[in-house]
Amino acid sequence: MTDCPALLAVNDIADWHETADVVVVGFGIAGACAALEARRGGADVLVAERASGGGGASALSSGLFYLGGGTPVQQAVGVEDTPENMYKFLMASTCAPDAALVRCFCDGAVEHFNWLETQGVTFERSYFKGKTVELNTSNEGLCGTGNEKVWPFRDIAPPAARGHRVSRPGQYCGAMATQALIARCQEEGVRVSYDTQATALVADPAGRIIGVRLRSAGQERHVRARKAVVLATGGFSASQEMMAEFAPQMLENCEALGVPYNDGAGMRLGRSAGGALQAMSGLIATASFYPPAQLIKGILVNSRGERFVAEDSYHGRTASFIMEQPDRKAYLIVDAEIFAYPEITYLGHRLVDGWESTAEMEAGLDLPNGSLQRTMADYSRHAAAGKDPAFFKHPDWVKPLDQGPWAAFDVSFHHSRYLFITLGGLKVNARAEVLSEQGSPIRGLYAAGACASTIPQDGKGYASGLSLGPGSFFGRVAGREAAGA
Ligand SMILES: Cc1cc2nc3c(=O)[nH]c(=O)nc-3n(C[C@H](O)[C@H](O)[C@H](O)COP(=O)(O)OP(=O)(O)OC[C@H]3O[C@@H](n4cnc5c(N)ncnc54)[C@H](O)[C@@H]3O)c2cc1C
Incomplete structure (x- = not known):
């Protein structure tokens, strides 16, 4: 040193x-x-x-x-x-x-x-x-x-x-x-x-x-x-x-x-x-997207349109996984039923937009063709049975994201305010x-x-x-x- x-x-x-x-x-x-x-x-x-x-x-x-x-x-x-x-x-x-x-x-x-x-x-x-x-x-x-x-x-x-x-x-x-x-x-x-x-x-x-x-x-x-x-x-x-x-x-x-x-x-x-x-x-490091807690029912996807962490993880754990994603990019995807703005406004999680279909959202976020649609269809299919076999999110936070329109918040490392201690x-x-x-x-x-x-x-x-x-x-x-x- x-x-x-x-x-x-x-x-x-x-x-x-x-x-x-x-x-x-x-x-x-x-x-x-x-x-x-x-x-x-x-x-x-x-x-x-x-x-x-x-x-x-x-x-x-x-x-x-x-x-x-x-x-x-x-x-x-x-x-x-x-x-x-x-x-x-x-x-x-x-x-x-x-x-x-x-x-x-x-x-x-x-x-x-x-x-x-x-x-x-x-x-x-x-x-x-x-x-x-x-x-x-x-x-x-x-x-x-x-x-x-x-x-x-x-x-x-x-x-x-x-x-x-x-x-x-x-x-x-x-x-x-x-x-x-x-x-x-x-x-x-x-x-x-x-x-x-x-x-x-x-x-x-x-x-x-x-x-x-x-x-x-x-x-x-x-x-x-x-x-x-x-x-x-x-x-x-x-x-x-x-x-x-x-x-x-x-x-x-x-x-x-x-x-x-x-x-x-x-x-x-x-x-x-x-x-x-x-x-x-x-x-x-942290830039928590919750509260409100209902946002935990959404999913986080990276620039490949794939999930990478259980969204009910403690915010520091979630942030660590976000920082490991390509270009440290991540979006929080919500449907109309759980839509809310993140309460901690100084963390700067910007609402990207709202869309009438998941296909339009995928294009709007510039994600690979079919990726987000597949991720959301898989997630919602299992969520209908209260399950998350991919990341084992607790059933309390699992629901199908099937109530359009849909919205995305940008929780990427470079577009939010991350706070940290060593x-x-x-x-x-x-x-x-x-x-x-x-x-x-x-x-x-x-x-x-x-x-x-x-x-x-x-x-x-x-x-x-x-x-x-x-x-x-x-x-x-x-x-x-x-x-x-
Ligand atoms: C906004 C904020 C919120 C936090 N919330 C929590 C929380 O709720 N729970 C939690 O567990 N952690 C929290 N943390 C982290 C936690 O506060 C710190 O990790 C912890 O207080 C460190 O304690 P410490 O005694 O080791 O250091 P400090 O409290 O920083 O004390 C170190 C002292 O050493 C002095 N010093 C440094 N160098 C020298 C030197 N060469 N000679 C003499 N003196 C020196 C400094 O002036 C300082 O007064 C938070 C931190 C911040 C900033």
């Missing part, structure tokens, strides 16, 4: 300006959880945060935490779930999962939920049963945010809603979570240095990480970490160089979600110490230790949140909440382990 800072040796350090037991780099959700748990483990903790306040991308987020296994919200609203079912689902939907790490998350998810509430991050005991992307105007504490009901996952584990949303309506309710956690850090004596950027790690002769170089107001200082350093700097979507290296297709016309300091610093620092990177091309990062184990290329832990170095690669690794397997959920969970793990290191 280009542009990694040099790893400093003890001999490079003339003076240690400051000492802490644990230094946490970054004060978003992962850093706040790490700092709090390290402090409660008896450590003197210093957080270095590049911005003038804490929160990072976490504070901008929608506040959805992927948690399950029988949380108090799930129990209160009658959603049955077990750690085992959650584990089965995540193992099936994650590419190259680390079984021990997934197991640790699933077994600890209920305890983690309770811990979050104890810190003041609360969740309403209510359930939004519909299919949507954002709960901006309501306050439900639980909704389905992934592919649990989508084939093949519904056959692997009984589906359960696991998207837990903090109690505050509105778009940026993640701030409610970060504010509560930062307040607990302040009350409990975590030291925080704002406007302070970590620029290098320091290692002892055995390769153990023993400190960091920090820069604030143009001055550099070296902080000795008696026990460990935790990296929690977020993703890399704000780094043009890293995006060009790992996900160049997203530079074309997409919008990165996050803060400007999500520039991959943690990955570059970890790499300088010999840390391995994982799933770096993985990202969740999922790749430092490879870590279930103890949040940064691992080398050989798989051995780098002593004294931990990573959590979006600068680490834990459970979600690509958009096909992503469920909303899989950043804040594992990010806060493994942030705590990192803090505890660091304090005990």
